[in-house]
Amino acid sequence: MDLTLTPKHRALRDEVDAFIAAHRDAAPRPGGGRKRPDRKALDWQALLLEHGYFARTIPREYGGFGAPHDVIELAIIADAFSRASISPGIHNQGISMLVPTLLEVGTEEQKRRWIGPTIRGEVIWCQGYSEPGSGSDLAAAQTRAAVEDGHFVINGQKIWTSSAHFADMMFLLCRTEPDKAKHAGLSYLLLPMNAPGIEVRPLRTMTGRAEFNETFFTDVRVPVDQIVMGRGDGWHVANVTLKYERMLLGDPNKLQQRLEAIRRMMEQPGADGARLLDRAEWRDRLLRLQGEVIAARNHNMRLLTETAEGVDSGLGRFIVKYHGTMLAHRLASLALDVMGSTGLLYEPQGEVAEDDPATTWQIDYMYDIGLIIGGGSSNIQKNIIGERGLGLPREPKAAVPAGRN
């Protein structure tokens, strides 16, 4: 354990604090990722990239800052933005899931072509994974891609496609080798959302907004080189992406941001002039969650170190999504309780404007349920933790109902 701040680290901390003080007015509200970044968000992203506060360790030739991997530096930066409640940049599926996937298994050409525009927030990606008949059982995907004169020709349907209504590109899991076994018949394709034959139908959720979509494919043609790894490697690539998705969904910096925001609310005097932070029963609820957030952040530091040292964290990594999404929902729950009846006011602004705090918390509180279910539901996570993390046996296959196969 060596977390000593070198003079270089202290300088970085001062530098980030000074940056935030100088530029905080230019920052969009934290959160987002559920809308296409606006001009303000894109400018802020550019500023963060220029200073190395975003994509810090991604090589320069791919559009990153090219700094060597240093967990303390990353922690210093994340901490400074959390403390100041300032947006740490755009976190969307392209940036947090596809980019690390390409860095891990993409070709040189794919890295050069896609990573830069994606981390700048210019190219928005959506994920074509779930289908009406394959949700938790992702490998059962039936969307077909047959090869014809140098193209994959895609037919089928995806569901729960977040951001598909404004995304530029999709990473798609589909069946290219129908003769091979379930897991071995899949491929991972990259395709533009404006390709002819793609139809996106918004799916309104409990938040009243359409964060998700159904996406239909009719003879959509994609050049055969728009594939990550090879034909039949889709399940492997999809799992690389899922690994990063689950880390994103359990992001402890988001938890810290929420905790800070709730503390600030509790420090404001209420209508009776009293602060909730001074009332033991409220304070203890906040403190209980703070303890859990500290554990999550310490755990994340451990995982970052293990990743940097090439150690597979196994169990330590498998728990992150389940742990983080449940904790995030409990934080949103406390926020609603703190706001009380004034927090019931709900006026979502849709794609155009920023939501007020009460609406944002209500959306988070509901959207969190979506995150608990998506990216592999909590039950799927518990299967993974139990089977791959702890070595417990798999559930035996149940008999299939009559008339099905």
Next chain:
Amino acid sequence: MRFGLTEDQGLFGRSLRGFLADRLPLDTLRRLAESGTGFDAELWRGLGELGLHGLLVPEEHGGAGLGMLDAALAAEALGYHAAPAPFAAALVMAVQAFRSAGDAEQQRQWLPRVAAGQARIGLGFAGLAGQTGRAALRLEGGRLSGALDGLMDGGEATHFLAYLADGRAALIEAGAPGVTATLRRSVDRTRALVDLDLAGAAPVALLQSSNDPLAAARRVRDAGRVMLAADTLGAAQNMLDRAVAYANERMQFGRVIGSFQGVKYMCADMATMLEPCRAMVWYAAYAQDAVPEEAAMVASHAKAHLAEVGREVARLATEVHGGMGFTDLLGLHHQFKRITFDRQALGGPERCRHDAAVAQGWIAA
């Protein structure tokens, strides 16, 4: 720049666990727990040979001069095996007390004796840490009178370090005139509590060299809280490991029960709660030596959080074992009770969280 254990620390933890696994098979543990003193001379000697007595004592005083993280790894191993051995108070808090409030002469006189395993110091904090029980000591004319309940590591102690309400600490010899030490067997038979009644006892040392005795006392408290958190981490990990092993071997309905999602999910829930606690304990221990501005906050948070997680794991792991978990046959209850003890000693979670709020300036003390 790394967040993790060194190779040496990993080795130290493993070898200590190996030693304890060897020395404390269930029948031995059951026998040692019978007395409820939390002490066994042979085990104590063995731990000394592994360097545990002087772990935190500076090298100039005959110790190994290691840090709080090393001590936390030791506490975790002791908790894992429910070892009836004085540690948190006798070998960590007492050393911390001498280092933070003892003068040079007192350190020279006492720390080598701790490192040699000759001085085993039971320690009592009472109100300063939020323990319940009597805590009314008076120091008049160099003599100590009154009562202090719930001293830790007090069974077979050679000395007692009794904290006064103002943060000063008096070292008293067990068996000296005016000292009545009553051993109270606790629900955790691997660790006793001692109630002290004093009638004009003469301290052999008064630790009062700190400019801010209460702050010095809080540092000792925090070191103790980290050790109890680490002890719970070990005990809970033991219970989880055994629950997983049992679920992988016990057959019902023609299947091992670990293949049922109901059982599997109990194990997954335990792992999900417990795994982040490891890094939390590491950091809390490390902060005691290296991050003074966060030390108090993270020590109290670690103690409180491990108490909450420990309680859940203790129940779930017992439940996974079914009726067997409830019996004495498997001995799972030793760790269960270890977790029970750790939760209340040095203040329960509500008190610890209150202290964490004070430590970060949210409210006045």
